[in-house]
Amino acid sequence: MNAHTDLIDRYFDAWNETDGARRRELIAATWASDADYRDPLMAGSGHDGIDAMIRAVQERFAGHTFRRSTDVDGFGNRLRFSWELLTPAGDALVKGSDFGTVDAHGRLQTVTGFLDQVPAGA
Structure with missing residues (x-):
């Protein structure tokens, strides 16, 4: 496993963590403090x-749940x-x-997301 794979697996751990305190710990370990996420539907800057x-x-x-698919x-x-977002039944x-x-410390600085498949009418 390379450093990028380990980082992205932590990224998905954060996306799937429902305990707020644990999720914030994962975000701090995975993202730079001034990080930025953007996709066509949402955006978030910084850990908060x-x-x-x-x-x-x-x-x-x-x-x-989210999982890495490549x-x-x-x-x-x-x-x-x-990646895929899976229903509770396991369907993508x-x-x-x-x-x-x-960044220089091995944390995510930016992520830009693209949606490859979305449900009809979404």
Whole structure:
């Protein structure tokens, strides 16, 4: 497992963590303090903004989980990977691809997300 893969696996641990205190610990260990996340539907800046964004997704999709669906591809401080949002039954509801940059301390500086598959009418 490379450093980028370990980082992105922690990223998904944070997305799936429902305990607020533990999620904030994971965010602090994974994201730079001035990090920025953007996708077509939402955005979050800094640890508080990213935590609020994840909490909102968890409220909207209670019981759903995210998982990495590809290897993490990266070079230098840049990486990319794809993911799925799974229903409680294990079906992929949403699929996407994210691109990110890593700071000098090995934490995520930016993530830009793209939605590859969304449910009809969403």
